[in-house]
Amino acid sequence: MNTIIFAFLFILMIVDLRSDTVTRPTAGMLEAMMGAEVGDDVFREDVSVNKLELLAAEMFGMEAALYCPTGTMSNQVAIRVHTQPGDEVICDRSAHVYQYEGGGIASNSGAQVKLIEGDRGRLTAEAIAFSINPDDVHKANTSLVCLENTSNRGGGSCYDLIEIQNIRKICDEHSLSLHLDGARLFNALVARNESPQLYGSLFHSISVCLNKGLGCPIGSVLMGEDAFIKKARRIRKVFGGGMRQAGYMAVLGIYALQNQVERLHEDHRHAQQIAAALSKKEFTGAILPVETNIIIFSIIPPYSAEEIAQKLRSKNILQFAISPTQIRMVLHLDITPAKVDYIIETINAL
Numbered sequence: 001m002n003t004i005i006f007a008f009l010f011i012l013m014i015v016d017l018r019s020d021t022v023t024r025p026t027a028g029m030l031e032a033m034m035g036a037e038v039g040d041d042v043f044r045e046d047v048s049v050n051k052l053e054l055l056a057a058e059m060f061g062m063e064a065a066l067y068c069p070t071g072t073m074s075n076q077v078a079i080r081v082h083t084q085p086g087d088e089v090i091c092d093r094s095a096h097v098y099q100y101e102g103g104g105i106a107s108n109s110g111a112q113v114k115l116i117e118g119d120r121g122r123l124t125a126e127a128i129a130f131s132i133n134p135d136d137v138h139k140a141n142t143s144l145v146c147l148e149n150t151s152n153r154g155g156g157s158c159y160d161l162i163e164i165q166n167i168r169k170i171c172d173e174h175s176l177s178l179h180l181d182g183a184r185l186f187n188a189l190v191a192r193n194e195s196p197q198l199y200g201s202l203f204h205s206i207s208v209c210l211n212k213g214l215g216c217p218i219g220s221v222l223m224g225e226d227a228f229i230k231k232a233r234r235i236r237k238v239f240g241g242g243m244r245q246a247g248y249m250a251v252l253g254i255y256a257l258q259n260q261v262e263r264l265h266e267d268h269r270h271a272q273q274i275a276a277a278l279s280k281k282e283f284t285g286a287i288l289p290v291e292t293n294i295i296i297f298s299i300i301p302p303y304s305a306e307e308i309a310q311k312l313r314s315k316n317i318l319q320f321a322i323s324p325t326q327i328r329m330v331l332h333l334d335i336t337p338a339k340v341d342y343i344i345e346t347i348n349a350l
């Protein structure tokens with residue numbers, strides 16, 4: 001009988017490590033949603049959206065904030081406000097704004113990109129300084145630097161604060177805007193025990209995702225100065241992102257910011273535990289340093305990434321081969337300690 005129950009549970013247990021976007025709202029979030037006070041946000045009458053924007057801006061010590069449906073829209077709105085057609089945007093080769101936003105920098109802003117090969121997605125002030133175009137009619141006008149923290153393709157790597165301070169100095173010297181794609185910024189803040197206010201003081205604009213590790217179904221917040229957010233609000237409307245009773249979603253963001261930030265530590269601990277189990281396997285090559293909730297590890301011959309990914313999938317552990325030789329796993333709030341035990345036991349037995 002026990003065996004049957006165990007087998008049944010085993011079949012039901014799907015462990016989804018493909019992304020931290022796969023989470024479902026927690027009971028607390030659904031309860032908050034039922035009681036949401038809403039209005040038409042295009043008329044600025046949605047109390048809950050206004051409250052979320054105020055909360056985020058205060059948290060980061062920034063003047064204003066704008067609730068957007070996705071992190072992609074937040075980033076693209078910011079880039080549009082910071083640039084003119086023909087300008088050049090500096091970012092890392094692996095940056096989400098370049099790799100995974102459908103060529104939006106070109107199509108939405110008419111700007112081009114200068115790519116830098118960073119260290120696990122992180123740029124240095126020196127490399128940025130070297131990449132700024134001279135004031136020469138032949139050259140595109142460099143106007144914006146985009147950083148990503150944590151870096152997704154860098155395996156959840158975090159910036160050193162001192163490097164960001166140096167980057168801001170370079171930007172000031174050359175009158176460049178500095179935008180942060182902070183889709184997973186809270187993972188970095190928790191991992192490094194850093195304050196949001198400090199980040200707010202270093203960037204002209206910051207976008208954070210509520211729909212990643214914080215567990216909301218949708219939503220992102222863009223922050224900056226009043227004048228920046230005023231322009232951003234207009235562009236958001238142009239992009240089709242002016243929502244109406246968005247408060248039903250915004251309250252989930254408020255709940256997440258108030259209740260689901262500190263628990264990111266748990267995801268980071270789980271990532272360490274799983275990486276430790278992986279490191280003992282003969283198919284595992286290099287594992288990128290696990291700083292937050294992402295594990296990217298290499299598979300060495302004669303094994304292939306797809307072969308190991310398939311084996312894990314057959315045990316109901318979902319993940320991706322992100323290249324012929326690399327697999328990515330992402331921890332999030334739906335991965336309970338019991339699921340982590342299951343993952344580790346499955347890896348051990350592979």
Ligand SMILES: *Cc1c(COP(=O)(O)O)cnc(C)c1O
Binds near residue numbers: 070148209212
């Ligand atoms: C997920 C992500 C975004 C935006 O994602 P949306 O799915 O559009 O909300 C932006 N930057 C990074 C680094 C991301 O991982």
